[in-house]
Amino acid sequence: MHRPLLLSLAAGLLGSALAASPATTPVTVNATVNDLCEFTSATNISFDYQAATLSATGGAALVAVRCNQDTAPFIAYWDDTTWKADGSLDLKNGSQVLNVVLTTDDDPTPVMGAAGSGSHYTYGVKATAKAGQWAASNGTYTAVVDYYIGW
Numbered sequence: 283m284h285r286p287l288l289l290s291l292a293a294g295l296l297g298s299a300l301a302a303s304p305a306t307t308p309v310t311v312n313a314t315v316n317d318l319c320e321f322t323s324a325t326n327i328s329f330d331y332q333a334a335t336l337s338a339t340g341g342a343a344l345v346a347v348r349c350n351q352d353t354a355p356f357i358a359y360w361d362d363t364t365w366k367a368d369g370s371l372d373l374k375n376g377s378q379v380l381n382v383v384l385t386t387d388d389d390p391t392p393v394m395g396a397a398g399s400g401s402h403y404t405y406g407v408k409a410t411a412k413a414g415q416w417a418a419s420n421g422t423y424t425a426v427v428d429y430y431i432g433w
Contacts, residue, residue, distance in 0.1 A: 319349035319433045322402075327409045331380060333416045340382070340410035345429060347390065349401045353433055358386050358405045361428035373423035380423040382409045405431075 329341030347355055365371050372379040390403035407429065 315350060317350055317353040317433050319347050319353065319355050319431055321431075322346045322348045324429065327407060329409065329411075331411050331415075331418070333414055333418065335413050338410045338412050340408055342406060342408045345386075345405045345407055346393075347403045347405070347431055348395065348399070349403070349433060351400050353401055354392075355390055355403060355431040355433045357432040358390070359430055360384050360386065361430065364427075371425055371427065373425045375419070375421040375423045378417070378419050378421065378423070380411055380415055380418040382411045384409050384427065386429070 323344075323346045325343040325345075327341045327343045329339060331339050345358075349355065362369070362371075366381075370381050370383050372381055385408045387406040390405050393402045393404055395402035
């Protein structure tokens, strides 16, 4: 006979526990969005060179950047750690060289992006070769140079 009383008591306690109001407390959730930019594309700089040309010859390209909404890059620069003391760089074709000077826009150009996809910018980059580099033989000259942005 003790079992029905025990079951009845357990059922009553369980019913009381389920009917009790839950205790609540507010919890604040904070998130800090940090500024961030990333490269979305970069085109190669390409140009045709002829030593007999009387003026410098060069090519240009664009580097595209996406940042958090309302964040803008404030500096862009080349990795010049392997450049010559005069600020130039040698493009190479085997042991042959074609000397160029690399430049970049000081300020980014804002461009339209898809709604909700952040702030978009481009930087113009250029390579210029001085006229009269007769020692460069026919062929394709190449160098890969890192490009940086800061925000």
